[in-house]
Structure formats: structure tokens, C-alpha cells
Amino acid sequence: ATPTALLVGTGRGSQLGILIGGPQALERTRTVDTIVLDKTGTVTTGEMRVAAVSVVPDAGVDEGELLTLAAAVEDGSEHPVARAVVLAAQSRDLDVPTAEQFAATPGAGVQAVVDGEVVVVGTARWLAGSWAVTVPGALAAQVAAAEDGGGTVVLVARGGTVLGAVVVGDTVKPEAADAVRRFVSLDLRPVLLTGDNEGAARSVAAQVGIDEVHARATPASKLDTVRGLQAEGRTVAMVGDGVNDAAALAAADLGIAMGAGTDAAIAASDITVVSGRLTVVADAVRLSRATLRTIR
Numbered sequence: 001a002t003p004t005a006l007l008v009g010t011g012r013g014s015q016l017g018i019l020i021g022g023p024q025a026l027e028r029t030r031t032v033d034t035i036v037l038d039k040t041g042t043v044t045t046g047e048m049r050v051a052a053v054s055v056v057p058d059a060g061v062d063e064g065e066l067l068t069l070a071a072a073v074e075d076g077s078e079h080p081v082a083r084a085v086v087l088a089a090q091s092r093d094l095d096v097p098t099a100e101q102f103a104a105t106p107g108a109g110v111q112a113v114v115d116g117e118v119v120v121v122g123t124a125r126w127l128a129g130s131w132a133v134t135v136p137g138a139l140a141a142q143v144a145a146a147e148d149g150g151g152t153v154v155l156v157a158r159g160g161t162v163l164g165a166v167v168v169g170d171t172v173k174p175e176a177a178d179a180v181r182r183f184v185s186l187d188l189r190p191v192l193l194t195g196d197n198e199g200a201a202r203s204v205a206a207q208v209g210i211d212e213v214h215a216r217a218t219p220a221s222k223l224d225t226v227r228g229l230q231a232e233g234r235t236v237a238m239v240g241d242g243v244n245d246a247a248a249l250a251a252a253d254l255g256i257a258m259g260a261g262t263d264a265a266i267a268a269s270d271i272t273v274v275s276g277r278l279t280v281v282a283d284a285v286r287l288s289r290a291t292l293r294t295i296r
């Protein structure tokens with residue numbers, strides 16, 4: 001029997017709640033020595049909540065109007081930031097208009113036309129780089145402070161003018177620190193990889209015990225990080241859930257998708273953890289190593 005047949009055949013794979021794409025997936029877990037973890041939705045719950053809304057004083061909108069515009073655009077997105085913004089607008093009973101010409105840029109933000117004007121919601125870097133907007137100094141300072149505090153911050157611009165910022169917060173999965181301890185005891189080097197800002201990344205890394213952090217990653221640079229580790233001679237498992245992780249998941253020696261993740265992440269992966277529990281990843285590595293030992 002192939003190792004996969006053995007693992008699945010004993011029922012342990014399904015007991016663990018993992019779906020295995022093929023026999024090669026299990027064999028690769030034997031040699032994996034590095035585990036790259038996406039942050040949002042993988043190490044954290046991905047159930048983001050709006051923590052603060054801040055408007056540029058002379059931009060002519062109040063907090064409610066800013067949230068209304070942001071929610072109109074984010075209504076087209078499945079991203080955790082989008083869900084947080086839409087939920088906040090709903091809980092404030094805001095009357096959110098329908099947006100047109102929605103488009104998303106993975107790892108950066110979203111855009112749409114609202115009441116005839118282009119509204120953009122996303123990272124300060126994306127707005128400054130791709131939309132050539134100027135971020136007022138006072139707002140930039142607020143953004144930096146919120147990021148240092150571990151928040152995820154998106155800016156909202158309309159017609160090329162920055163109106164304000166929305167700060168959202170996430171929580172680490174309850175089992176995440178335990179899972180990281182188990183990775184280390186299995187001699188897997190943990191690496192946190194995220195499109196989010198440095199402060200939010202560092203905050204999560206500190207909570208779960210990861211030292212190596214790569215923040216502000218685009219989908220392309222996530223792929224580069226995996227390839228860079230492989231070029232160092234590492235055998236890399238990548239765990240992710242988003243469209244932004246798909247290329248890195250496919251390039252990794254072992255791609256592991258979280259069950260609640262996007263179809264793109266699941267399709268790009270060798271293994272799917274149905275429950276999304278991170279400790280299951282450690283269980284799968286331990287079990288497959290033990291299984292391979294047994295059949296030798």
C-alpha cells in the first residue's frame with residue numbers, strides 16, 4: 001500500500017479531519033523542515049472587527065459617512081477586512097449604497113464606483129503607490145501608531161483624496177501557540193508570512209512564539225519567500241487560506257489549506273485541514289512520519 005492508502009486506510013487521516021490530495025503529499029511531510037504560516041485566517045481566526053474609525057478633519061465626511069463608503073466598496077469582497085467593515089456598517093444601521101465596477105487587488109485592497117466617484121479602500125502603500133494619493137501627515141502618524149499597537153489599518157480615498165482610515169483587529173486562534181510549540185518540537189522552523197503591516201505581524205508572532213516574520217508581502221513576494229527558503233535548501237510546508245496564498249501554496253513542497261479557506265487556496269494545496277485547527281497540522285506531520293517509519 002502507498003503511505004496515503006495506509007494513513008487513510010487506517011481511518012486516521014479522516015479521524016484527524018485532513019483531506020490528502022495524493023500519495024506524494026504524505027511522503028513529503030517526512031522531509032519538511034520549515035513551516036511557513038500565513039497570518040490572517042491561518043494563525044488568527046480571520047474574524048476581524050472594526051476597532052476605530054478616523055477621519056481627516058477637513059475631508060468633509062464624518063465617521064459614519066466614511067464607514068458607509070468603505071462598506072459600499074467592501075460589499076464585493078470576501079476578505080476578513082471587508083467582512084469587518086460591512087459588519088460595522090450594519091451594526092450602526094448605516095444606509096449603504098450599491099457600488100459599481102468593483103475590483104479587488106489581492107494583498108492590497110479594493111475599488112469601486114460609489115455615487116459616480118471612484119472609492120478605494122486598502123493599504124497606505126497601495127493607495128500611495130497605485131493611486132498616487134497623498135496621505136496627510138496627521139493621519140499617517142495615527143496609522144503608524146495603530147499599526148505599532150498591532151492593528152490592521154486600511155485607508156479610504158474618494159476621487160483621489162484620502163478621507164480617513166479604518167482600524168481593524170483580529171484574534172489569534174486559541175490553539176495557535178500550542179501548535180507552534182508542537183512545530184518546534186517536530187524540528188519544523190516556523191515562519192510567519194503576511195500581507196499585513198509589520199506591527200500587526202509582530203503582535204501576532206509574539207503571541208504565538210514565532211521569531212521569523214515577513215510582513216507586507218504581496219502574493220508574488222509570498223511566492224518568493226517560499227522559493228528563497230527552498231533555495232537555502234529548506235523543505236517547505238506552507239499553510240494558508242487566501243487567494244493571496246495560492247501561488248506560494250502551489251510552490252511549497254507541501255501546501256496545506258485551511259478548510260474554511262478560499263477555493264483557490266484549497267485547489268493549490270496538497271492537504272486540506274477541514275476544521276482549520278492549526279494543531280491538526282502538527283498531528284498530521286507527526287502521524288505521517290510515524291506511518292512512514294512503520295512501513296519501512
Ligand code: ADP
Nearest residue numbers: 039040077079107108109121122194195196244
Ligand atoms: P494576509 O497575508 O495577512 O492574509 P492579505 O494578503 O490578504 O493578508 O492582505 C494584506 C493587506 O491588504 C491587508 O492587511 C489589508 O490591509 C489589505 N487588503 C487586502 N484585501 C483587502 C480588502 N478587501 N479591503 C481592504 N484592504 C484589503
Ligand code: MG
Nearest residue numbers: 038040041242
Ligand atoms: Mg490569510
